[in-house]
Amino acid sequence: MALGDVAGQQRAVRFLKQLVKKDAIPHAFLFTGMPGTGKLAAAVEFARVLECVRPVEFDACGRCGPCNKISEGVHPDLIQVRSDGASIKLDQIRELRERFRFRPFEGKWRVVIIRDAQKLLEQAANALLKILEEPPPGNVFILLAPEAQMLLPTIVSRCCHVRFQPLDDTIVAEFVERQSGLPPDRVAEIARLSAGSIEKARWLTEEDRIAGWTKVVHNLEKLDGLPILDLFQTVSEWAGKAAREDVEQDLECARLWVRDLILLRTGADHPLTFSISDKTKEAARRVAPESLFLLYKDIEQAMQNLKVNANLQLTLEGVCLAVKDSVYGQGDWNSFSKGRQDLPL
Ligand SMILES: [Zn+2]
Numbered sequence: 001m002a003l004g005d006v007a008g009q010q011r012a013v014r015f016l017k018q019l020v021k022k023d024a025i026p027h028a029f030l031f032t033g034m035p036g037t038g039k040l041a042a043a044v045e046f047a048r049v050l051e052c053v054r055p056v057e058f059d060a061c062g063r064c065g066p067c068n069k070i071s072e073g074v075h076p077d078l079i080q081v082r083s084d085g086a087s088i089k090l091d092q093i094r095e096l097r098e099r100f101r102f103r104p105f106e107g108k109w110r111v112v113i114i115r116d117a118q119k120l121l122e123q124a125a126n127a128l129l130k131i132l133e134e135p136p137p138g139n140v141f142i143l144l145a146p147e148a149q150m151l152l153p154t155i156v157s158r159c160c161h162v163r164f165q166p167l168d169d170t171i172v173a174e175f176v177e178r179q180s181g182l183p184p185d186r187v188a189e190i191a192r193l194s195a196g197s198i199e200k201a202r203w204l205t206e207e208d209r210i211a212g213w214t215k216v217v218h219n220l221e222k223l224d225g226l227p228i229l230d231l232f233q234t235v236s237e238w239a240g241k242a243a244r245e246d247v248e249q250d251l252e253c254a255r256l257w258v259r260d261l262i263l264l265r266t267g268a269d270h271p272l273t274f275s276i277s278d279k280t281k282e283a284a285r286r287v288a289p290e291s292l293f294l295l296y297k298d299i300e301q302a303m304q305n306l307k308v309n310a311n312l313q314l315t316l317e318g319v320c321l322a323v324k325d326s327v328y329g330q331g332d333w334n335s336f337s338k339g340r341q342d343l344p345l
Contacts, residue, residue, distance in 0.1 A: 001071075002059045003045040006038050007175075008167040015162060016046050020058040025050070025109070026160040027135035029142045030117070030151070033164025036199025040115065042164070043142040044070065047078045047111035050140065066107060076105040079112045083119040093120075093127040100136040110139045117143035118150035125152050132158040166196025169271075180205045192273055195256055203249070212246070216253040217274050223324045224279060235320055239313040247316065248306050254319060255299045261327060262292045283328050295326040 006013055012031075019025055029046075031039040049059055051066040060067050069075035079099070081092055096112065104110040114120075120128060129152065132141065141159075148156045173191035175198055176182065182190070182205070189210065194201035204210060219234060226234070239247065260272045261284040276284075284292070299322075302315050325331030 001041075001045060001048075002062050003042065003049055004059050006042045006045055008171040009038050009042060009164055012042060012162050012164055016042070016049075017058045020049055020055075025140060027140060028132050028159040029140070030148060030156060030159035030161045031142060031144050031164060032146065032148050032161065034146055034166065034195075034197055036194075036197030036201070037164040037167055038198070039144045039164050040113070042162075043111075043113045043144060044078070046142065047075075047109075047113070047140075050109040050111060051075060051077060051107045053107075077107055077110040079110065080115060081112065082115040086119065088114070088116070088120045088124050090121065090123040090127055093124045093131070097127070097131060100131070100139060104138050108138065112139060112141050114141065114143045116145065117155075118145045118147075120151070125155060129155050129158070167198065168196070169194075172196065172198060172201045176201050176205060192271070193256070195273065200252075209249075212250070213253045216250045217257055220254060220257055220320075220323055221277050221280050223320055223330075224283065224328045225330070226324070231320055231324065232317065235313060235316045239316050242312070244306060244312060247312050248303060251299055251303045251306065251315075251319065254323070255296060255303070258292060258296045258299060258323075258327075261287075262289065262296065265289050265292055280327070287327060287329070291326045295322055298322045 003013055003016060029043075031043060033039055045060065048062075048067055048070045049055060051070060052060040053064045053066055054061040066075060070078055079096070081088060081096060084092060099110075114128075132155065135141075143151070143155070143159060145151055148161060169188075169191040172194045173187050176187045176190050176194075177184075179202070180187070190201050190204045193204055193210065193213065204213075219238060222234065223231065238250075242250065256273045257276075260274055260276055261280070262268075263270050263272060264276065264281055264284045265287060266289055299319055302310075302319050306312070306315055321331070
């Protein structure tokens, strides 16, 4: 493999190759984009270009000693830092700093890839910042994160920012077909639902995932006209059966569903992810676009809250009430409080 083989990220790849061509390698990069869009593959391939001893047209040859060592994951000058549990800790950055006392072992460059850089704990982030402020020569840092806002602005400002786009459905479909051998209609469905992420596509390829998402859309559309007490009942069953990660995925599904409604409402010429019922389509066309945007943000916030251990049932209730209010115009708080009185407390 080479940098040019990273699928669907022509702009980022072209930019990185230009830097190689100009021999103007910044000491730190930040690659942002949602998971499963090729950030890690591009970072490793960029490292390979820098280490390759016989580069071809500003890309790695894929055959020399260093190229092979990178394929085998044994190149001594390519270091990957990943989270230890849920976070990247100060000790890990200190350990890294120790290694900078030595020059790169084999080539001109040492490449340090920091995966999920948004998981740097505060002290670790500050220690990394210190390193980036006085970068040891011969080292290239590549930080990977979903979004720049998730990192300290002082770190972001020291990095050359490269954005990775969601992948085209055709690229995801090719990948799914190669990996799973599923029939074409199923492959097309997974590619559509993946929203441009190979990681998501891989997840959806597992058994029952698509059925699960169909159920989520069904639950959301069922909120139209649903009495509040029944809503609590639905949510209670929903949260009762699911693990935390499953609910996170369910909310991802809800978010994509709201994105479809935004596309419908704004008349954007973009294929929808789900097949939306006529009733919901009608409802979406009546709603102010702003309230759909707000709902989208609410769901994103709920996803973040789940990551920091928010209560599953309360989070889902909040999302369902917001959908009922924003999409179907049924934020009837009187019936809400009346219903609450009937609940055994
Ligand atoms: Zn090579």
